[in-house]
Amino acid sequence: MIETQALTKRFGQMDAVRDVTFTAAPGRVTGFLGMNGSGKTTTLRMLLGLSRPTSGRALINGQRYRDLTDPLRQVGAVLEQGLMHPGQTGRGHLHTQALLGGVGKQRTEHLLEYVGLADAATMRTGDYSLGMRQRLAVATALLGEPPVLVLDEPANGLDPSGMAWLRGLLRDHAAAGGTVLISSHLLAELELLIDDVVIIAGGRVRLAEPLSFESHLRVRGRDPHRLWQAFEQVGATVRTDGSVLFVTGISPEDAGELALHVQVPLYELTVETPSLEKLFLDLAAAA
Numbered sequence: 001m002i003e004t005q006a007l008t009k010r011f012g013q014m015d016a017v018r019d020v021t022f023t024a025a026p027g028r029v030t031g032f033l034g035m036n037g038s039g040k041t042t043t044l045r046m047l048l049g050l051s052r053p054t055s056g057r058a059l060i061n062g063q064r065y066r067d068l069t070d071p072l073r074q075v076g077a078v079l080e081q082g083l084m085h086p087g088q089t090g091r092g093h094l095h096t097q098a099l100l101g102g103v104g105k106q107r108t109e110h111l112l113e114y115v116g117l118a119d120a121a122t123m124r125t126g127d128y129s130l131g132m133r134q135r136l137a138v139a140t141a142l143l144g145e146p147p148v149l150v151l152d153e154p155a156n157g158l159d160p161s162g163m164a165w166l167r168g169l170l171r172d173h174a175a176a177g178g179t180v181l182i183s184s185h186l187l188a189e190l191e192l193l194i195d196d197v198v199i200i201a202g203g204r205v206r207l208a209e210p211l212s213f214e215s216h217l218r219v220r221g222r223d224p225h226r227l228w229q230a231f232e233q234v235g236a237t238v239r240t241d242g243s244v245l246f247v248t249g250i251s252p253e254d255a256g257e258l259a260l261h262v263q264v265p266l267y268e269l270t271v272e273t274p275s276l277e278k279l280f281l282d283l284a285a286a287a
């Protein structure tokens with residue numbers, strides 16, 4: 001479980017993060033979205049004890065990172081690149097990290113296999129592709145079998161099969177009761193993965209809720225008012241934007257029949273399903 005409570009970070013005169021409150025719950029994958037410079041990394045760094053909040057709290061399993069006993073076994077993180085020594089092999093890197101975290105060597109062999117790096121275990125990480133470095137970073141995060149995973153742009157550099165692999169891994173982690181908080185700009189990818197979404201813009205949370213893309217009908221006809229009445233009479237919900245009606249709670253077939261019944265010619269009747277990209281652009285870009 002991850003919780004932030006009125007988390008604020010001030011740099012000089014600027015609040016990079018302000019009053020940020022959200023929860024990432026066990027058993028769910030939570031997407032953490034924002035434009036460049038919106039405060040994502042600053043928030044994640046405070047969560048992981050790499051930076052001190054100016055005020056507010058960031059908690060992992062009910063505790064601040066620095067109060068966690070055995071943090072490696074409670075939270076695994078994929079943050080910025082470059083934390084590996086380029087001269088060390090992939091296996092060497094994992095062994096070192098395992099040693100530092102008090103994790104047995106046999107787990108590193110299992111993890112190299114699990115993240116698809118077994119064949120590249122003896123290569124120097126400096127010769128790894130970006131995608132391979134991401135896989136090694138994921139393996140490192142999983143060393144202590146932590147229930148909580150925090151990932152900042154983990155899909156960078158992964159090819160489509162790598163993305164599918166990561167998606168499966170994170171879904172499995174959540175299905176087993178783990179907590180996943182992931183930030184990414186790859187919205188179409190994220191849409192396939194996340195259960196909950198937190199959108200941050202200008203350092204403030206603009207939306208924190210389960211992701212649900214309820215479809216609606218987009219309807220245009222000769223007499224919008226008459227159509228509106230007809231739809232509402234059968235219990236549908238209607239929003240309007242000029243002459244266009246957005247209708248939920250009724251099928252396109254029933255909407256067409258109803259329009260015929262009240263003798264209003266239709267010019268347009270389409271099913272629209274909102275996307276994460278649209279939600280994001282509406283909220284994050286407008287802020």
Ligand SMILES: Nc1ncnc2c1ncn2[C@@H]1O[C@H](COP(=O)(O)OP(=O)(O)OP(=O)(O)O)[C@@H](O)[C@H]1O
Binds near residue numbers: 016034040041043
């Ligand atoms: N150490 C720092 N000193 C001063 N300002 C900082 C510092 N770290 C971040 N900032 C500023 O805080 C704001 C938020 O930055 P942050 O890195 O958290 O954004 P982000 O959402 O992670 O962006 P990106 O998607 O580009 O990684 C930016 O305006 C950034 O310039």
